[in-house]
Amino acid sequence: MDTLTPLLPILRPDLAVFDAARARQNQLTKPPGSLGVLEDVACRFAAWQRRVKPEALKPAITVFAADHGVAEDGVSAFPQAVTAEMVKNFAAGGAAICVLARANGARLEVVDVGVASELDPALPIVHAKVAKGSANLAREAALTEVQLTAALEAGAAAARRAIDAGAKLLVAGDMGIANTTPSAALICAYTGLNIDVVVGRGTGVDDAGLARKRVAVAAGLARVAGRNLSASQTLAELGGLEIAAIAGFYLEGARLGVPSLVDGFIATAAALAACRINPGLADWLLASHVSQETGHALAIQALGLAPLVDLKMRLGEGSGAAVCLPLIAQAIALHNEMATFLEAGVSDGL
Numbered sequence: 001m002d003t004l005t006p007l008l009p010i011l012r013p014d015l016a017v018f019d020a021a022r023a024r025q026n027q028l029t030k031p032p033g034s035l036g037v038l039e040d041v042a043c044r045f046a047a048w049q050r051r052v053k054p055e056a057l058k059p060a061i062t063v064f065a066a067d068h069g070v071a072e073d074g075v076s077a078f079p080q081a082v083t084a085e086m087v088k089n090f091a092a093g094g095a096a097i098c099v100l101a102r103a104n105g106a107r108l109e110v111v112d113v114g115v116a117s118e119l120d121p122a123l124p125i126v127h128a129k130v131a132k133g134s135a136n137l138a139r140e141a142a143l144t145e146v147q148l149t150a151a152l153e154a155g156a157a158a159a160r161r162a163i164d165a166g167a168k169l170l171v172a173g174d175m176g177i178a179n180t181t182p183s184a185a186l187i188c189a190y191t192g193l194n195i196d197v198v199v200g201r202g203t204g205v206d207d208a209g210l211a212r213k214r215v216a217v218a219a220g221l222a223r224v225a226g227r228n229l230s231a232s233q234t235l236a237e238l239g240g241l242e243i244a245a246i247a248g249f250y251l252e253g254a255r256l257g258v259p260s261l262v263d264g265f266i267a268t269a270a271a272l273a274a275c276r277i278n279p280g281l282a283d284w285l286l287a288s289h290v291s292q293e294t295g296h297a298l299a300i301q302a303l304g305l306a307p308l309v310d311l312k313m314r315l316g317e318g319s320g321a322a323v324c325l326p327l328i329a330q331a332i333a334l335h336n337e338m339a340t341f342l343e344a345g346v347s348d349g350l
Ligand SMILES: Cc1cc2ncn([C@H]3O[C@H](COP(=O)(O)O)[C@@H](O)[C@H]3O)c2cc1C
Pocket: 075, 076, 077, 078, 082, 086, 174, 175, 176, 177, 178, 179, 180, 181, 201, 202, 203, 204, 205, 315, 316, 317
């Protein structure tokens, strides 16, 4: 496992460039700090890109799709078939993330890492199926070690494709009916948070469905309790193929010096797993929105991040991250293009 590309060392962002970017912000024709979080966002991109004025981001969105054995326990408001049906919708350009990718001029790639049914090989997606879905985490390990490794690598390969295409910011999205259940289990396992504050309604399960989710998560956590598992073993026990792929995607991006903008509940669970696997990743993540899903705000906090916006969204697919792309582009445009006090002949503060 140690030679896996997602596990290779991650460099630190350039703190000297961060300080130089901060100094530039303080010379721009505005009261220092008046652009709030946008100032910090621009400075972080400067440190990531190692240039005081960051280049255009050419954001790339990759949606990873997979099915989940735990769906058989009635933990989603939708049938498992929706995963494959939505992959076809992605390919046809009709899903929310397709619209947002077009609106932002972002590259969009869809990767089948574990949809249960066979997909038409002619579908214009990346066919990288590791298995026909995961096993039921309430009863047994969701993934074998071999499957985990393959899913991490599928995510890493997707990050390399995006970066080769010029991306300087990565967004991962998820599609997988029932995947808020493994995500909740992972968040509980990595943070020690209680099931009651982490398990939510996902696609909109009723009270009985919510109770079934809690039972499934509790059963999964009981299976791993006291076994002293490593971060990647925990991911195999409680995760899913698209969640592992997202973790591999973030890790490989950071290794290659490209940050990721984290989406909602599932993406945050993957980010937590990836940060536990390689803590150096934490410096390369930016939170986007806080999802309505119970526990998401706490999971973001556990990553040491703060969300840019709260739009009461709860979709996944990378959609909450995608809607933040214009904010980030504007933060960088302000940072790069505003005049300084000296350039504009404006008197600076005392
Ligand atoms: C039509 C449709 C499109 C979606 N796009 C993302 N999700 C989101 O909902 C699912 C997680 O919720 P749960 O754990 O309750 O199944 C995931 O597929 C996630 O990506 C969707 C769900 C549906 C139904």
